[in-house]
Amino acid sequence: MAEPVLITISGSLRREATNRKLLAEAVRVFGPASVIEADLNLPLYDGDSEASEGIPPAVQKLSDQIAAADAVVISTPEYNKGPSGVLKNALDWVSRTEGNPWADKPVAVMSAAAGRAGGEQAQALLRGFLVPFQPQVLSGPGVHLAGSSKEFDEAGRLISAQYEATLTKLMQKLRAEICR
Secondary structure, three states: OOOOEEEEEEOOOOOOOHHHHHHHHHHHHHOOOEEEEOOOOOOOOOHHHHHHHOOOHHHHHHHHHHHHOOEEEEEEOOEOOEOOHHHHHHHHHHOOOOOOOOOOOEEEEEEEOOOOOOOHHHHHHHHHHHHHHOOEEOOOOOOEEOOHHHOEOOOOOEOOHHHHHHHHHHHHHHHHHHHO
8 A cells, every 4th residue: 555645733823833743743743655745724714715716725725635535533622612723714615615525534533732631522523523524533543732832842742651652542543444
């Protein structure tokens, strides 16, 4: 089998976001793969704009990338007890494209947040947001990186062996799901 294609989706746009760092660590422990980093710099969903202008090219590109990938890895921050608006907006836009790029696609969900629960509530809501798309969302192990700003070294590597071990198990499960 050729190297699997992963698309990583960070719910945070910040270049140094801990969710981006967590995704980089997920890719590292996943092992050999072709990786596409999703760009969520999308316009806000507006039905009137969609009706008059159609699907924006950046949205279609994201939808096509999801469809072409063997699996998706999403990391969400927790903003006010939920996933980011950026992430929800991307899901809403992609839902408007032709077909369903998510159907039966293996998806690993994780979160990195400042709070002590590590984004657990945001992750639970995100899992609910994905239900209409019918992907194969892995049930766990759960990766909820608490106090995330203190969990990476200068090189962007996870400091905690426990978090790394859990992340490794999740990525091994994702690889196995792709190979099924």
